[in-house]
Amino acid sequence: MAVTFTDLHTEAGLKSLEAFLSGKTYISGDQITKDDVKVYAAVLGKPSGELYPSASKWYDCVEAKLAVSFPGKAAGVGISAQAPSTDAAPVKESAPAAAADEDDDLDLFGDETEEEKKAAEEREQAKASTKKKESGKSSVLMDVKPWDDETDMKKLEEAVRSVELPGLLWGASKLVPVGYGIKKMTIMLTIVDDLVSVDDLIEERLTAEPINEYVQSCDIVAFNKI
Template sequence: MAVALYNPSTDSGLKKLDEYLLTRSYITAYQASKDDITVHAALSGAPSSEYVNVCRWYNHIDALLRLSGVSGEGHGVAIEGFAPEEAIATPPVADTKAPAAEAEDDDDDDVDLFGEETEEEKKAAEERAAAVKASGKKKESGKSSVLLDIKPWDDETDMKKQEEAVRSVEMEGLHWGASKLVPVGYGIKKLQIMMTIVDDLVSVDTLIEENLTVEPANEHIQSCDIVAFNKI
């Protein structure tokens, strides 16, 4: 569903955007999309540090545009008093062959840990699957890397117990990885955690609905969102 926002180049618009991003990582979707680019372009520059949530989001999108670009379609966003240029919808993808030193300079804690699967990768995967089928061999189960956003109820939620509740979920084909706490404002932090799953054995939606957002885990977890999903 499309959203309508006030012009973020004004103080009142920035304040509204900061409140909007308090419980969201992106403007309209579970991953960076063209809607984020539209709002990013509407800002006259980096926002003041007093707008904690806008700064977090702005730095994240800025880093993505520098490193790998954004390809998600989003759900549509309208900004009062701002008409995005046509070119904004399809930003150029940064050169992936840039020197390692430059990549280190652009390092950002909020950069997505997983990227979009390219057309070349999809084509190669399809060709491998066709080759396996033609040879009569059984295709091995694929794996995926998933980044989750785990939000607490409030600033009094015990984040250590929240992570323990998440990691206590065990099932065949599921492996929990690295995690970190990300400030979202007003003393509240959310948990970002990676996991690797065997596609044929684990459904991420089922994992969330039947394990992470029901008792006893929901005592420490308000909601759980998929930030990134990448085949490996």
């Protein structure tokens, strides 16, 4: 049974997900399914553990499962790799649909045998021993605000994405109306913590010349460790 949630980037959407997941580990039962993968891809970041405890626990379970099924693939890569869009509609919905089409012939989440579970645990233990030496990563959701309703939002996005730094990866974006004909751009980015400071990125790049011709200010909406 396909389960669909809408507006998962809003408080109302997260509340509906929280209510649905109350008392559940996964969306369709005790095993992860493609429904979980689709909804996981549609959520902009890990839900707050204080506001949405069930959804937050579910997010961690899905992320851990995906790490086993796709070792070495960082969380959020699937949605971050999409081409940017300047439409007001959410740009992330196409990613889970494409992933579902590509995976129709694969049984990625069937019941695991004891041997498979043991092998997965051994891989996780091996990765855990090396991760201590690696720099952590974070997923950031940022609001980028223009000066006024006459600001060219396409050029604003191009200016933002023109910033290239080691350890910085720009992800999906969308335009969100804020009133009086003005729209802000919400954009995802992934950073290597030891290489990129979000505060410095905002102060020294995004709100400095020449990008400040389009960008009035930037706000961090969500900051989650990967």
